[in-house]
Amino acid sequence: MKISGAEIFVESLKREGVKHIFGYPGGVILNIFDLLYDDKDIQLILTRHEQGAVHAADGYARSTGRPGVVLVTSGPGATNTITGIATASMDSIPLVVFSGQVPTMLIGNDAFQEADIVGISRPCTKYNFLAKDVKDIAKIVRESFHIASTGRPGPVLIDLPKDVTSAKAEFIWPEIKIRSYNPTYEGNRWMISQAAHLIAKSRKALIIAGGGVVLSGAARELKELAEITELPVTMTLMGLGSFPGSNKLSLGMPGMHGTYYANKAIQDSDLLIAIGMRFDDRVTGKLDAFAPNAKIIHIDIDPTSIKKNVRVDIPIVGDVKRVLTVLNRILKEEIKEQWGEVRKAWLRQIEIWKQERPMTYTYSDEVIKPQFVVEKIYELTKGDAIISTEVGQNQMWAAQFYKFDKPRMWLTSGGLGTMGYGFPAAIGAQISHPNKLVIDIAGDGSIQMNIQELATAVINKLPVKVAILNNRYLGMVRQWQELFFGERYSHTHLEVVPDFVKLAEAYGAIGLRATKPSEVEPVLKEAFKIKKTVFMDFVVHWKEKVFPMVPAGAPIDQMLFEEVKEKPEKKLKAVK
Amino acid sequence: MRHTISLLVENKFGVLSRIAGLFSGRGYNIESLSVGETIDPQISTMTIVTSGDDKIIEQINKQLNKLIDVIKVIDMTELAHVEREMVLIKVAPRQEDKAEVLRLTEIFRGRVLDSSKTTYTIEVTGDEKKIEALVELLKPFGIKEFVRTGKIAMGREGIRKT
Numbered sequence: 001m002k003i004s005g006a007e008i009f010v011e012s013l014k015r016e017g018v019k020h021i022f023g024y025p026g027g028v029i030l031n032i033f034d035l036l037y038d039d040k041d042i043q044l045i046l047t048r049h050e051q052g053a054v055h056a057a058d059g060y061a062r063s064t065g066r067p068g069v070v071l072v073t074s075g076p077g078a079t080n081t082i083t084g085i086a087t088a089s090m091d092s093i094p095l096v097v098f099s100g101q102v103p104t105m106l107i108g109n110d111a112f113q114e115a116d117i118v119g120i121s122r123p124c125t126k127y128n129f130l131a132k133d134v135k136d137i138a139k140i141v142r143e144s145f146h147i148a149s150t151g152r153p154g155p156v157l158i159d160l161p162k163d164v165t166s167a168k169a170e171f172i173w174p175e176i177k178i179r180s181y182n183p184t185y186e187g188n189r190w191m192i193s194q195a196a197h198l199i200a201k202s203r204k205a206l207i208i209a210g211g212g213v214v215l216s217g218a219a220r221e222l223k224e225l226a227e228i229t230e231l232p233v234t235m236t237l238m239g240l241g242s243f244p245g246s247n248k249l250s251l252g253m254p255g256m257h258g259t260y261y262a263n264k265a266i267q268d269s270d271l272l273i274a275i276g277m278r279f280d281d282r283v284t285g286k287l288d289a290f291a292p293n294a295k296i297i298h299i300d301i302d303p304t305s306i307k308k309n310v311r312v313d314i315p316i317v318g319d320v321k322r323v324l325t326v327l328n329r330i331l332k333e334e335i336k337e338q339w340g341e342v343r344k345a346w347l348r349q350i351e352i353w354k355q356e357r358p359m360t361y362t363y364s365d366e367v368i369k370p371q372f373v374v375e376k377i378y379e380l381t382k383g384d385a386i387i388s389t390e391v392g393q394n395q396m397w398a399a400q401f402y403k404f405d406k407p408r409m410w411l412t413s414g415g416l417g418t419m420g421y422g423f424p425a426a427i428g429a430q431i432s433h434p435n436k437l438v439i440d441i442a443g444d445g446s447i448q449m450n451i452q453e454l455a456t457a458v459i460n461k462l463p464v465k466v467a468i469l470n471n472r473y474l475g476m477v478r479q480w481q482e483l484f485f486g487e488r489y490s491h492t493h494l495e496v497v498p499d500f501v502k503l504a505e506a507y508g509a510i511g512l513r514a515t516k517p518s519e520v521e522p523v524l525k526e527a528f529k530i531k532k533t534v535f536m537d538f539v540v541h542w543k544e545k546v547f548p549m550v551p552a553g554a555p556i557d558q559m560l561f562e563e564v565k566e567k568p569e570k571k572l573k574a575v576k
Numbered sequence: 577m578r579h580t581i582s583l584l585v586e587n588k589f590g591v592l593s594r595i596a597g598l599f600s601g602r603g604y605n606i607e608s609l610s611v612g613e614t615i616d617p618q619i620s621t622m623t624i625v626t627s628g629d630d631k632i633i634e635q636i637n638k639q640l641n642k643l644i645d646v647i648k649v650i651d652m653t654e655l656a657h658v659e660r661e662m663v664l665i666k667v668a669p670r671q672e673d674k675a676e677v678l679r680l681t682e683i684f685r686g687r688v689l690d691s692s693k694t695t696y697t698i699e700v701t702g703d704e705k706k707i708e709a710l711v712e713l714l715k716p717f718g719i720k721e722f723v724r725t726g727k728i729a730m731g732r733e734g735i736r737k738t
């Protein structure tokens with residue numbers, strides 16, 4: 001029996017186990033939307049902007065590990081997805097984005113609402129397709145899920161012309177075989193054994209864990225490696241949660257806004273074990289001054305990540321989980337080293353750095369310090385919440401002062417740094433985790449980029465919490481202007497910031513506000529009790545900066561710290 | 577250093593722009609590019625000539641390998657191989673120089689494809705050095721038009737480059 005392309009499409013999604021799609025309708029995609037009208041298995045979540053739909057699907061994917069699915073119309077609907085797709089691409093997040101397209105006979109004719117989305121999205125997708133024949137739909141859907149979620153994951157876009165979704169064909173669920181796509185999963189055994197011996201010889205080694213550890217589900221293997229080797233672990237922004245932040249071997253985050261002790265340890269180390277991370281410039285700082293004495297072992301599924309930025313002594317291409325399993329076995333069964341004194345000296349040195357410059361900020365009784373809000377969130381949730389962030393100071397404070405013990409609880413736009421990411425991502429995470437506390441730590445600038453998704457959250461009865469660290473500035477840019485542009489705050493003062501409480505109420509959500517430090521805890525407690533969407537407006541100290549900080553292009557151990565102008569009533573608060 | 581990279585790719589629309597995009601998106605230069613179907617019409621070969629230091633070439637090779645439509649990447653520079661390109665040259669020699677132009681064409685094993693009262697159109701194939709040498713020799717006679725294909729390359733059987 002022949003069925004329509006739209007029916008083949010929906011059936012294919014069901015075979016892929018899709019339960020939720022994030023999307024926005026339009027003329028050329030109506031054949032599919034019509035089928036979803038009374039479908040029992042697949043729920044379409046209508047966002048208020050296509051960018052919101054992609055970020056929501058991205059939050060869904062990051063928090064579950066399964067590909068997020070997006071369905072939008074042609075032209076403006078499709079182009080509105082680009083920022084979301086680029087965000088997912090930079091962070092290797094599996095997404096499958098379906099865009100409607102004008103009928104095949106009109107493609108290339110500047111038809112109404114036509115955009116060459118396959119061309120536009122090419123550089124920011126892992127792969128993309130134009131479905132030209134109804135007979136190819138099932139195969140294309142299947143291949144796109146396969147490509148998006150295997151190897152180094154990433155977004156895949158499929159363009160569906162209107163006539164292809166109305167044409168008819170038999171439904172055949174094909175086997176897939178892509179002859180030119182064969183990711184390497186098993187690391188080279190000899191290289192892994194070389195790595196083990198290098199680890200055994202090293203005196204001051206350090207593990208740097210990145211987002212790849214989270215993506216490959218290797219948190220357990222990483223912890224085992226740290227325990228066998230008694231080595232400290234620093235986690236990149238994308239790697240937070242891959243190793244327990246509260247573990248005594250954790251050094252927090254390295255790099256531009258990383259901890260003093262992580263950066264000192266990197267610079268002093270004789271061996272870096274880089275796992276599923278790609279030596280982003282925010283991590284390395286000035287390249288030729290990075291880890292001058294260290295040999296480097298680099299494990300990554302993507303060969304192009306290896307030796308792209310830094311020299312590597314032992315490259316291992318493979319899936320992090322599988323490579324670590326082999327590495328751990330060699331260390332345990334063949335090398336059986338007891339490091340004892342060697343490690344003690346190194347860990348003692350790190351302890352000294354930790355004492356020298358712990359992660360701190362100056363607490364105030366009068367004005368709310370943004371770090372204090374993040375710290376309170378951590379305290380009250382005991383770390384058991386999914387945290388998303390926007391971009392800017394809010395993101396860095398969340399990374400610095402919240403401790404992630406488990407993977408997939410931290411959703412942030414690391415590679416592209418997309419303002420407006422956090423709120424829709426939190427919506428996607430809440431859809432997939434209806435009973436979990438999901439909190440977007442936001443800036444007042446960023447939240448305004450996708451604030452329209454309040455409607456999506458309210459309609460779907462999502463108890464997402466948004467904690468706005470409201471400094472009335474584009475804080476991170478203001479910080480740079482303050483430090484490097486002589487306090488010329490060119491266009492970073494927002495002047496008019498909406499009344500977030502009233503705005504939340506206008507959408508039917510709950511708005512709460514804290515203007516004094518003493519109100520922070522009560523506001524958070526109340527918000528966490530309410531089973532509805534809540535915006536919390538924390539009016540914070542506008543001049544607060546993110547420290548420590550490595551100026552762009554400087555070596556990572558040349559850090560700026562907060563100038564503590566001691567006032568008697570201000571006490572220095574230390575975060576363990 | 578200059579490298580000649582040979583690719584086997586799926587013969588699908590969009591593949592060429594994906595490969596070109598890989599170069600342009602990363603700021604690498606393509607010096608020449610030629611594409612054509614293989615015996616199997618589902619597969620095309622591409623020959624790309626590019627240059628860069630070892631690090632860039634390594635990235636180019638890895639990035640090409642990573643593209644979903646790329647079946648195989650061979651950096652010919654590493655292998656014993658033959659390379660050819662073809663040029664069409666239209667020269668307009670004075671009457672007294674015509675014989676010399678024909679003689680040069682002969683020496684370089686070129687062919688005259690077309691002649692008019694004032695011009696000869698010459699076809700030459702060969703490696704780059706040969707073509708460049710002929711061009712240099714013909715320049716004084718007045719080159720009116722010049723078209724060059726990209727380079728194509730093929731590994732030599734049973735010979736290892738030392």
Ligand SMILES: Cc1ncc(C[n+]2csc(CCOP(=O)(O)OP(=O)(O)O)c2C)c(N)n1
Binds near residue numbers: 391393417419445473
């Ligand atoms: C879409 C987008 N535009 C511009 C930027 C550049 N940018 C980085 S941080 C930042 C300021 C963010 O301000 P806000 O959201 O208020 O957060 P804060 O830094 O104050 O916590 C800007 C403009 C960006 N990252 N993303």
